[in-house]
Amino acid sequence: MQPDKLSAFDEIWSIDTEYRGDSGNPYDVVCIAGVELRSGRRVALWRTELGAAPPFRIDSRSLIVCFAATAELGSFLSLDWPLPAKLLDLSPEYRLLVNGRADARDRRGLLDALQHYGLMAMAKGEKDYWRDMVLRGGPYMDDERTGILNYCLTDADSAAALLSHMLPALDLPRALLRSEFVKVSAIEEYRGIPLDMDVFGHLRDPATWDEIRETLIPGIDTAFNVFEGRVFKRDRFERYLAQNKVPWPRLESGQLDLRDKTFRERAKAFPQIAPLHELRHTLSKMRRIKIQAGADGRARTVLWPFASKTSRTQPKATQYLFGPSCWLRSLLKPRLGTAIAYVDWSAMEFGIAGGLSNDETMREAYDADPYLSTAIAFGHAPAGATKATHGPIRDNFKVVILAAQYGMEAASLAGRLGISTIEANEILLQHRRLYAKYWQWSDAWLHRALSSGQMWTCFGWTRYLDQPESARSIRNWPIQSHGAEILRIAVIWANRYGLRLLGTVHDAILIEAPIDRIDRDVALLQEIMRRASRVVLSAAGQEFALRASATIVRYPRRYSDPRGALMWRIVSEHLATMQRDEGERRATG
C-alpha cells in the first residue's frame, strides 16, 4: 500500500454487499462485509444484525472502496443509510486502465480485474453458486448463511487486494471525482422514474401488449402503406420514398439500407419517418415490455456508469425508459404536486468541437444557430434565415454538420441528402474551409492518437488503440468522451446542491421537483450545466460554454417526445377502447 496517496484517510474500508434486486424495487439487502486495510479489522453482518447506520466510518476521513459501487450504494440507500463521503469505485478505474486493450475486450468484471493482476480469485463456478443462493432468497440454513457471509467477505478482500495493485497507477483526485458520479448514479437508480401506472400496468401484461402490437401496424401504416399484413415491403417503401422525395442511403448491393440506425438518423432529417422507425423498432425489439417498475410506480434499472468506451453511462436499451423507443417516454408522468424537467445542452457535439478546437468561427456559429449559420455560410440559405423560414434546410444541415464533423465520405453524405456526390464533396470541402481550425485540431488529434496509440480527456479518461479503429471513430471519440465529462461534472455538481436527479440521457439531465420549485431548480441546473461545459471546454484563457434548454412537465401532464407521439396516441386509444369494452362487458354481466 502506498501511504502517500491515501494519507488523507484515517481508515480505508473495502466493502461488499449481497442483495436481491429485481422487479424495479429497491434492493433487499442480505448481508454486508467490510475489511479495514490499516488495522485489519473485519466486519460481516447478516441483515438482521444491521443497524441504522453502516458498521464502519463513512465520514470524509474514511475511504470506502468497492468494485462496481452502485450495488453497494444501492444497498445503503435501501437500508436508509447515509452515503459515504469519500468513495473509490475500482470498477471505472479498471475499465479506464484496460479501455481498448487487446486482451481486455469485454472482460471488465471483478474476476477479470483480479486475473489481470495475477491475484487469486474465487472460481467462477463457486461465485455463481453463492450468487444464485443469494438470489434464491431465504430462509437460509445456518451453514448457507455462514457461506454467504464468507463469500461477501471474500469479495471485500478481493477489492482490497485489487486496490493494492491498482494504487501505483491510480490517479486519485480524478478517480474520486469519477466515484462521486457513481454515487449519484446509485441515487438515480434508487429514485427511479415515475410512471403512469394506469397505462404501464396494461402494457406489461403480455396478452394486452400482444393485442396492442397487432393494432400498431394499421394505425401507423395508414400514412405510409408499406406493410402487407405484418410484413414490411421494401418495394412499397421505395415507392413511398420516391413519392415523398426522401433520399435514402443504399447498401453496396444497391438495396435500401434498412438498418435501425439508418432509420434513426433519417428520422432526424425527415421527422415524418419517425413513426415508421418507432413502429419497426417496436415490432422487432419489443416482444415484451422489459421496463421494470417497483411497487411505488417508479421505473428502475441498473444504469451502468462508464460502460461505453467513451465512458458514457449505458443502461440496457430495452430496460431504460429513455431507450430507443421514444413513444415509451410518454409513460413518464410526474406525481401529484410535482414536475419533471428534461434539460439538455443545445447542439452539444457541435459546441464541444468548437470548444476543444478553439475554432472561433464554430464558437460564433454555436452562439447563434449552428445549423442555420452553417447553411447561410455555405450559401444554402439567405442571410437572416430562421428556423421558421428555412426549417427543412436547417434539419438537413443538422445531418451535414455531424456527418462532416466526423469525416463522412462524400458518397455517404450524397445518399443521405439526396444530392450528387460532387455536390456533397463541395459541402464537405466548404466545411473544411469554414471550420479550418477545427480540422487542424481534428487532424492533429487523429495523428496523435495513431502515433501514440492512445487518447484521453482533460479529466483523464483514456482509450487505448491496441486494435484498429476507423479514423471516423477516433475523430468522434474526443467529442463523445468530453461530452461524458461535461455531463458527469454537471450531475455531481447538481447533486451537491440537492437537486433531485432522476437520470441522464446522452446530453440531457432529468430532474424532479415540487411544482412550485421546478422553475427555480431548472434555472439552477441550467446554470450548473453551462458552467460544467465551461470547466471542460475552456483552457488557456479561452472561455467557452454551452447553453442548456429545458422541457418542463407539470402534473397532471405527461412527458412526450414528438418522434413517438403518434405511436403513443394509437396505444392510448387502443387501451381506452379495451377499457371501454371491458366496462361494457362488466355492465352487461
Next chain:
Amino acid sequence: MTSSEKKVSIEDVAGETEIDITTPSDAQLDEDEAMLRALRIDLPGTANAPSGIVSISVTDRFPKREFFRCHPDTVAMHLIDHVAGLETEFYAVVPAMLAELASIGIDAMPYKLFELITAEGAVRIIPCRQADIDGSQNEWTRTREIALTRGHKSWVRIISDRANGRYRVFEAPPNRFPDPVFPDLTWGQLVRLAFKDRGRLIDSPNHPLFRKWAGRDGDAA
C-alpha cells in the same frame, strides 16, 4: 463543498418529503467551478492542441488549379536552390555563412518567404527571389511576388502565361471562401520545421552540403 457537508436526504421515493434547496450565490458557484477546474489535467492533445504540424515543405511550385492565401507576415532569408533529382530543394543560410559560401563560389540569394495556405487547408512555404543588387528582376519572379502579395488580402489562383513569360493572377469572387485560418506557428517555428529540422539550414562549415561543395565530403567529420 463535499457531499458530506451538504448531504442530500434521499426522501421517500414518492416525493412527499420536501428538501430545502438554497439557491447558491454566483460567488459560491464560482468557487465550485474553480475547484473543479483545478482537477483538469491538460495533457497534450486534449484541448487547444497545437496545430500538429511537424514538418512543412518549401517549394517554388504553386498549387495547381487551386485558390490560395498568403499570411500577411513574410520573412527575408538567404537561400540556395539545390537540384536533387527532379526536385529543387531550398537550403537556408545563416548570415555568418554567406561569406564562407562565397569563398567557395556558392552564392546564396536573397528571398522573401511566404506562408501559403490553400482553400483545402494545405500549408507550404513559397520562396520568392528578390531583385539583384542592381534592381533587375526576372519577369516571372516579379509577377510571382505580385501574385503572392495579392494573396495577403484575397484568395488568388495563378496561371503561367508562357506566351508572355509571366504569371497571371485571378482573384476568387468575393465571399467565395471564408477567411483563411493559418496554423498557430511563428516564423521562427516555421523556419525550424521547414529548414533546421530537415537538415536544410547551413549554419556551419560542417554542414554536409558545404563540405560537399568544398570538396571535403571525403574528410573525416
